[in-house]
Amino acid sequence: MTFWREDERKLAEAFVRDGYVKQAAESQDDLDRIRDLLADTTADYLELPRATDKGAFLDHIQDKVEIEKLNKLRMAVMEKMNSEPWVRLAYFNTARRALEILVGNELAMQLRINLSIQIPNDKSSLLPVHADVWAGDSPYEVVLWVPYVNVRRSKTMFILPREKNARHQAKMGEFKSAQDLHNAIESDLDWPTINYGEVLLFTQNVMHGNIVNTEPGTRWSTNCRFKCLFSPFHDKKLGEFFEPILIRPATTLGIQYKFPSVG
Ligand SMILES: O=C(O)CCC(=O)C(=O)O
Ligand SMILES: [Fe+2]
DSSP states (O other): OOSSSSSHHHHHHHHHHEEEEEEEOOHHHHHHHHHHHHHHHHHTTTTOOOOOHHHHHHHHHTSSSSSSHHHHHHHHHHHHHHHOTHHHHHHHHHHHHHHHHHTTEEEESSSSOOEEEOOTOOOOOOSSSSGGGGOOTTTTTTEEEEEEBOOOGGOEEEEEEEEHHHHHHHGGGGOHHHHHHHHHHHHGGOOOOBTTTTTEETTTSSEEHHHHHOSSSSEEEEEEEEEEEEEOOSSSBBBEEEEEOOOHHHHHHHHHHOOOOOO
């Protein structure tokens, strides 16, 4: 006996087993719209003509910007992306059904979508092995991670699948440094190949991160957290870091209900 629908159960089981799932974007139009905004904003910022092939333009941005100016560009593009009201809904639409299956149908979404740009051989924009729950995120959050170019090997991110994560985490006290930890987990890491048009959902309870991109092109990706509105919040609070995006009528009625006063 299970209350799960068969296709939903498969997705849920894979997520629980590995701590992540990859799937086709549920709305290619919304994905394209965000990708095009990133490309056009970048072109405007660099005072270059807007590209026709936006994907290729992003992938080859290392030819157009120096490493020293990269973070300023990243901040400017991120600012623009977060100032466009349609982007949040478009972002959600790229994995709406999966988020409802994996997280819930009453949802809070992170207020800011983060952008990461990793040009080949840049050592300055790395996120060494970590789990966001170690630094104030609640273990109930799921990250929707979206690449705007094809990513694989060192151009993607690495994830330690759940079972292996549990094994290594049990020996956490033995590691002297992040590098030590990285060396210990290295052979157990997954490096999901994700083509443009696909998205990744993962739990930040498992260790993950990235290394220097030694592939020929630049990685462009965004990440944003979603959680069930009624799951416990940790340091990242509702209203400060998250905002409700879907509240169902029964909840609205429940919140508004006032018992009749008696006597
Ligand atoms: O994009 C990456 O390589 C890492 C992203 C990450 O650590 C996160 O979204 O929590
Ligand atoms: Fe992270």
